[in-house]
Amino acid sequence: MIVHSIFFYFFSIIAIFSSLMVITSRSTINSVFFLILDFISVGCLFIMVGAEFLGMILLIVYVGAVAVLFLFVVMMLNVAEQKQSWFIGKKSTHIPTGLIVSVLILLELLVVVGGWKYKEDVMSSSTLVLSNISNTHQLGLVMYTDYILYFQLAGVVLLLAMIGAILLTFRERVGVKKQSYLNQISRSPSTAIELREVKSNEGVKIDD
């Protein structure tokens, strides 16, 4: 058990430290790197409590895909390192907005946690944990039976978000030549090359 707790404290200290660094670090790139470190250590904590599927999915989805996009955006924006920390600087325009948002989120959390009700037969379904079925099977058994509607709805919401993002960024530009791969591949010398006889001292007229 000692080794277990040593690893627990190791990962949780890294998680807390890096999440603090995310919000205090001056350079945005470093923030993203610490965010990734945070995700990884939380994933390790998940694995330690036996939720191996959740831990791996956290790594694949958040670290492998979402954080890469974060990093992309931050690198492309090329945000300069802030010379002054945000609470000393003269233009502290972020503070009111930030306060409003965080108070709102706090209120929402309070409402949600306050109104929390467990499912009626939660004890009977949690006994699954004791049996020797693997973690992934257990999740599947619950997700595709009791919570199938919510699961599908979450998928639809994600799909909507994707369609919305595509719609927002999609614009049709006029006057842009489009490449047709089929035409490019199916070109042959007989249609692409034309042989002309050129008389000396006279050019040849190419019309197309």
Next chain:
Amino acid sequence: MIEYLQFLGQEVYKIFFLLIPILVSVAMIVWLDRRVWGLVQKRKGPNVVGPFGLFQTLADALKYIFKEIIIPASANKTVFILAPIVTMTLALVAWAVIPMSEDLVLSDINVGVLYLFAVSSLGVYGIIMGGWASNSKYPFLGAIRSAAQMVSYEVSIGIIIINVLLCVGSLNLKDIVIAQKELWYVVPLFPMFVIFFISALAETNRPPFDLPEAEAELVAGYQTEYSGMMYAMFWLGEYANILLMCAMGSILFLGGWLPIINIYPLNIVPSPIWMILKILFLFLLFALVKAIVPRYRYDQLMRLGWKVFLPFSLVYLVLTASFLFYFDKLPKGNF
């Protein structure tokens, strides 16, 4: 406490005896790659250092160790040094779950496939970090290209893995191999095997998809500013990743450590040898593709990933699922 130390010592010992063969085989595989490349182009390839030139990679590594490491003045030092370390570590860490035989595996975890997938999707960080920290335009462009490429092809690799998992009903790599005792998945899922192979080429930045380091456009891509041992670590990490992809392909489709047919002279051959032979076979395909196929254009690469592979593997997934459901062949699991 002494028990724990003993346990720890044992684990370290095991890890050591996993890493040494992998590093040696990476060196050998680099030699094999160059040799095949040479043979295809009617050259001899490296044949001077040691018997058949086998020690060429060792000589190269020695050269890299004694070269000076140059860090550009405007680079972000920490990230610059971290990048090759991340690449190399991630390439080696994934080998922990690869089963070489029924009981020759470092850690036999329930979610082996997910672990492999997660580690290979983390591989992109080494490249992005290296490209960004160099603070120079070619490395950055190379890093951006490679990140987009790897993220795109991971999607189709994920769906291909789901195809296999549907037939197995378990995320454990051992179970996946044992489920292929009757029939290797390369037969019923042959189109998926082809797509997996091509996606693996793109995932490891191998030709014909080596756009991140397209030398005509980007000098050497994300490795432009690297020199000495740090460059060598990128290079070895890349080959370790290629070996890993070959191992993944042989576990998912070619029946891992299982012999071709379960008859007398074939099934007394030790299982690790079968596994190694399959990895080598896939690697030979990798090397031949590198020698034969010209480089893709970047938009063609993206089109292939998103508009051809993704829809095709999704359709094949639905097909597999319906087939298994209709003929009542869905794996029942252990409950």
